[in-house]
Amino acid sequence: MTERSRSSRPRRPHPPRRRTGPVRPPAVDPARQAALDTLRAVRQRDAYANLVLPGLLRDRRITGRDAALATELAYGTARAQGLLDAVLAACSDRPLSEVDGAVLDALRLGAYQLLRTRIPPHAAVASTVDLVRAELGSGAAGFANAVLRRVTGQDEAGWVEEVAPDEETDPVGYLAMAHAHPRWVAQAFAEALGSRGEPLRSALAADDARPAVHLAARPGECSADELAAMTGGDVAPYSPYGVHLEAGDPGDLEPVRERLAAVQDEGSQLCALALTRAPLDGPDERWLDLCAGPGGKAALLGALAAVSGAEVDAVEKAPHRAELVRKSVTGLPVTVRVADGRDSGLPPGGYDRVLVDAPCTGLGALRRRPEARWRRQPSDVAPLARLQRELLTAALDLVRPGGVVAYVVCSPHLAETVGVVADVARRTGAERLDTRGCFPDVPDLGAGPHVQLWPHLHGTDAMFCALLRRPA
Ligand SMILES: C[S@@+](CC[C@H](N)C(=O)[O-])C[C@H]1O[C@@H](n2cnc3c(N)ncnc32)[C@H](O)[C@@H]1O
Incomplete structure (x- = not known):
């Protein structure tokens, strides 16, 4: 068999057959x-x-x-x-x-x-x-x-029993198959959760389900209550700006078109907010987003900066993504620069707060990218972890003594999360802050000092956030 026409236009149905019985429905819907x-x-x-x-x-x-x-x-x-x-x-x-x-x-x-x-x-x-x-x-x-x-011979549960590894001897392999994850991804979740049992089952099941749409109301322009009323959604449980919608195309929503709100996972909102909530002595006017594209967190930080009187620099390496940042921060006190965050040319010690929302495997946002789990490879992790270390080290150089850095990734993989933070903190002498205090009212944050969010516990993407302070 060979592959035939690849046109993206709908195929024409078969010509109708002459028959005397009930009319057959169109062949291709x-x-x-x-x-x-x-x-x-x-x-x-x-x-x-x-x-x-x-x-x-x-x-x-x-x-x-x-x-x-x-x-x-x-x-x-x-x-x-x-x-x-x-x-x-x-x-x-x-x-x-x-x-x-x-x-x-x-x-x-x-x-x-x-x-x-x-x-x-x-x-x-x-x-x-x-x-x-x-x-x-x-x-x-x-x-x-x-x-x-x-x-059709069996239902899903029956097939899982037949094609999955034995649950007793290989619980991770079994749960990976049952909840449609590659084994290495399930293994990474198991290591981050410290579990091969019920927590892993819940995490993989939640990651296997259709996610709700999350919106962020723009601070200073629109409240979460107003946004919920305009969209028919529900006010989010943890982010003061968040609204959840069951389904639908958010691009069709008027508040999104009017830039009163943006599509943004509640976990992402919380991580950007954590940077602004971290305790800080001294001036608090110069903020930096070191990996800004496509601009979700830069827009939230920019709107908060407009309210508090701060200014934001946003750095992005890819020019086309920097353009997306520019569009998302129009009208906000944000200056966008195309640069490599590891060598940005920005003034060392020039910022009070720095966000490093580093490029990562995205294993924490697999619900939102349907095919991504089958594309990512274990070999992707090491080069990304190296880049993450370099970007976090650069951020600690750009923040002033006593200033705060938020290291964020949308992945729970330990090599991208605690592995990076522990290594960079050890080499730079940065102080690891108890990040949980900057996620008020969010339950199940574990032993700290970092925060790992999970779809099954928080309804968010599996975002990781660690706050560090440059020694004074
Ligand atoms: C996880 S995304 C950031 C998401 C963004 N903060 C948001 O909320 O919309 C990471 C971004 O870092 C950019 N990036 C990758 N390497 C970089 C580098 N060396 N310096 C600066 N940005 C980089 C990527 O192009 C990507 O846009």
Whole structure:
């Protein structure tokens, strides 16, 4: 089988057949086609599902329930890929590596519907086989039909028991399969949680679910109560600026278009706020965001600086991301510079507060990036940890004696979190502050001195934050 047309336009359904019985529904429905085309873009072009799908929905004028179905199927299938592939491999008479990529995309989409949705099995199989037939002909459709019929033999729990490692002897491998995470990611979570039992199960399960949309009201412009009233959302439990929405495209919301609010995980809001809440003696006017793109935290810091009379410098290495920062901080007291944070040319000791929101594996934000967990590799960690150490060291040079640095990553991987902080604190003599005090009313913050947030405990991304003070 070979891959055929890769057009992103919807396929034309089969010409209607002459038949005397009840009329057959259209062979290919637009929601499933959009989901399938998204999965293909992810596989072929390394695209991001959450950037591709909204464009397809807009171009094809897919709205309402169809858009919701396409989103559930595309993101859910991308997220569950490892589990789906293990099940499909058990149901296929040939290795998945020998199955044509376009057929495999459709099989994953079909298996997702069978295992993780309430779509009736006959509809899940028939609609998937129709997609394959429309694009790849009846030979491929017959193969897809045979594989998916075998998938219908058990529900998700039954398949997990069959394809996952033994729970007794390999609890991490078992939970990784059950909650659709690569084993090394589950292992990193286990090490950060200090658990291979219930906490790990809860963390992986929460990371395997569709996240709520989080908004941040812009300080000085709009309160969380007002934003909740405007959007129909709920005021967030911990961030004074946060609002949660169950679902929907936040780009459509008027307060976001009017820049009264931005899309930002509540954990990210809390980490930016922690920098501003850290106790500080002396002047408090010059703030620095050393890794600012695309500008979520720079905008929150800029709005807080506007209220308190401070000024913010925002550094970003990638010019196109610096441009995004500029757009997000329009009208705020923020100056954006394109520079490498390790060698920024900014004045040593020139800042009262510095944020290092360092580039990282993003293992803490996997819920929001459906395909990311299958793309990241263990070999990504060491070079990032090196860069993180260099950026944190530079930040401690740029903050004044007695000033505060917040080191933040959206990853719970110990090599990127406590490993970096302990090493840099030891080499620079920086004092590690009890960060938990700057996360007021947030429960389950552990033994400190750093803070590790978790989706299953806090409903946020798994953000890490450590506050350090440069010795006076
Ligand atoms: C985790 S993101 C920051 C997110 C941002 N603070 C926000 O809230 O929107 C890390 C950023 O650091 C940038 N970066 C990577 N290496 C850098 C370096 N050496 N100096 C400065 N920025 C860097 C990346 O391009 C990326 O935009």
